[in-house]
Amino acid sequence: MKIKVLKNILSANDQRAQENHELFDGHKICAINITASPGAGKTSTIMAAIRALKGEIGIGVIEGDISSSIDAEAVSKEGIPAVQINTGGACHLDATMLSNAFDSLPLAEIDLLFIENVGNLICPASFALGEHKKVLIASVPEGDDKPYKYPVMFNQSDLVILNKIDLLPYVKFDRQRFIDAVRGLNKNATIIEISCTTGEGIERWLEWLATTIDDSRE
């Protein structure tokens, strides 16, 4: 008797994430999953891209928060379609929550979809959404030791943004220690240093987005 070994059985979430991914590709949407600690600057980093790129490409935003619609309101003021998902306590977005938001977005007009995950450096790591790339935003005041403490998220990310570099003169933060820690966990991630307050480094974030959109269409 031959025993059939089943491999790559997708969990319900992974199955749904794959469907989301196919829908994105069908609409030529490049989807970016943005994760961070609370207050690291997810919305500010998205807003910097929106201000530079709106008019040139179609942008959409899905905002994940336990509660409140502060972020979706900020995005909407820029004239960008935005949907707020309130998780009602859940510590991450999952692929089904995401797919429930699609009906509220003009998918045919969107080239670049930002998915702002719940502020949490742990749980979002376990839930694929169907995105093309994962971005982790760390920030200078959080300290240079965060990669050691939250290794899974740093390991999974395609891009690590270090935000709030304008605060480097005022806090203890060893840039090299941070970079070495990220590299120790993830040899392939791009690392970009920015300040949403001064605009420093935003150019590199925009370049990364342009390349990522191109790659997603190949």
Place this chain on the structure above:
Amino acid sequence: MKIKVLKNILSANDQRAQENHELFDGHKICAINITASPGAGKTSTIMAAIRALKGEIGIGVIEGDISSSIDAEAVSKEGIPAVQINTGGACHLDATMLSNAFDSLPLAEIDLLFIENVGNLICPASFALGEHKKVLIASVPEGDDKPYKYPVMFNQSDLVILNKIDLLPYVKFDRQRFIDAVRGLNKNATIIEISCTTGEGIERWLEWLATTIDDSRE
């Protein structure tokens, strides 16, 4: 037929938390559960108390992190008994993890036990540990809107510490908006503003600890 309505059935975690609480009371230990975002300053705030109080009272520390022993090493350098719990991916401490650490601490010599939870403003809210008080540490660079986004943790806390007030001149942060948001969720919490860098406000943190230790013995 009479239907019996069962109330207050304790979950396995709540049951264990109650046992922990009884053990603390049996040893006259005041246990403080400290929660925060990654990098808000949990360890620094604990260290400020350790430096001021060691020699006067017996202190112990339990450090919760997904990975690494950076924080427990920092505490041990001060000559304070410290146990590191690595949750191995889990996003919070629970009452059983905590009780497993007791064997490694000189309980009879401890008056004040700091339990530093995993850096996460969401999941630790759902797991009682048996503590006497819950402290939430927020920090200025995270922004004044955090209570709106993480309401459950703010609602449950006995003390809300706003750390990193030395950075107020360099970031957009409306103190009154933050305080109003906390008050809207939690009328009874004490709010203390501190800077672990300059030492401002640490006196009030120490006073709160002294009162809390006294109360736990009544």
